[in-house]
Amino acid sequence: MKTLAACTFALSTFAMIGCNDSPTDREADAVRDRTQQQAENIRDSSQNAAENLRDRTDNASDAVEEAAEAKADAIEERGEMEADRKEALGERKADALEEVDN
Structure with a gap:
């Protein structure tokens, strides 16, 4: 019974902490979620574009396949860099919103 009471207390404490978010905190979280999804x-x-390129050259000569692989890797790398940039920008915006609130 004590375990059940302790668990209930812990869960209600976590619920209360979650309810104390200000509108600015919720907006900052929304910015983070949105930019995370965009990233x-x-x-x-x-990755899909790179995979499509690889698939199109599966039956090509080795030289063509190697060139396509290099291009596909570059596509993935640029996409990853752009996604990282998007996430960092979203994090900065969210942090700025939270700073205004504090």
Whole structure:
């Protein structure tokens, strides 16, 4: 019974802490979520483009396949860099919102 009471108390404490978010905190979280999703979309898109390029050259000569692989790797790398940039920008915006609130 004590364990149940302790668990209930812990859960209600966590719930109360979560309810104390200010509108600015919620807006900052929304900015983070939105930019995180955009970054994931960028990563997915670049990976799909790279994979499509690899698939199109599967039956090509070795030289063509190697060139396509290098280009596909570059596409993925650019996509990853763009996604990282998007995440960092979103984090800075969210942090700025939180700083205004504090």
